[in-house]
């Protein structure tokens with residue numbers, strides 16, 4: 001068996017230790033005689049799994065007591081609808097458009113109320129984060145929405161926008177648990193699991209209690225109400241049991257690694273290696289404004305499409321997989337999430353250096 005270095009943007013690399021542990025527990029989870037996949041979500045064994053997952057996540061992020069943690073389904077995209085359905089009391093919200101995911105969320109919100117695009121970086125293919133120090137926040141806005149790390153374009157909000165007192169809602173899918181976060185600065189955070197914490201299909205929502213409301217938009221299905229899931233401890237119906245189990249293992253792994261301060265250090269070190277190489281390269285260049293660079297997703301180009309294609313092909317043959325950039329940006333993209341070891345980035349940079357010497 002040989003594993004590749006997987007630079008996919010998502011579903012993405014998971015810690016090998018987690019996969020091995022899950023494999024060892026596949027047929028008989030800790031003496032239950034069955035796989036977690038085959039287990040009732042109402043069983044004692046599963047109750048321990050979901051409770052431990054929540055408690056470890058609370059430890060990692062120091063989630064305040066007045067915030068609820070929900071493990072839901074439908075991926076991050078379902079939150080594009082759940083957020084407005086549950087939070088749009090005044091039927092208005094402000095969106096900052098920093099990429100495709102933010103735009104999709106904005107368009108979805110427009111189906112339920114007035115969605116205002118109050119800042120955007122679309123004029124330059126989302127290659128930067130717009131100035132959010134003095135936004136025209138709408139008086140009646142129920143919240144201000146951001147996509148905190150833009151998976152496709154490789155930008156990150158390093159300063160949160162001044163929301164002028166409105167609740168901040170953040171899609172953290174591709175930066176979730178990559179660094180410490182002050183949860184109290186947000187009204188609601190959500191993250192699809194398949195970028196940094198687990199299998200696709202699971203989405204984690206962290207919401208301040210007062211935003212888990214009874215008076216949601218008329219016609220909101222029970223399954224799309226935060227309250228339904230909060231009241232039932234994420235066990236209203238069958239949750240994505242196996243996904244939550246793997247997320248729980250990743251949370252434990254993160255704690256063992258030293259928590260989010262340590263992950264931030266590691267992630268900075270990995271990203272620096274790659275960005276430093278890009279900044280001195282005569283062949284490759286990063287596509288993003290330096291001040292807004294993501295630690296998780298690093299897009300780069302040679303400026304020559306044929307050469308980009310050759311790079312993707314040859315890197316794959318060298319065991320560096322999924323480096324092809326998103327179709328809207330072109331070129332390459334290296335996603336270097338928590339579970340990507342330093343060694344993977346070192347191999348990538350060595351490969352790029354070699355490629356440059358041969359073809360540049």
Ligand SMILES: *Cc1c(COP(=O)(O)O)cnc(C)c1O
Pocket residue numbers: 010074075076077078101147149150151171172173174192193195201
């Ligand atoms: C991948 C991604 C999504 C979409 O996730 P799904 O689980 O496929 O719905 C949304 N937002 C961001 C930032 C993402 O990276």
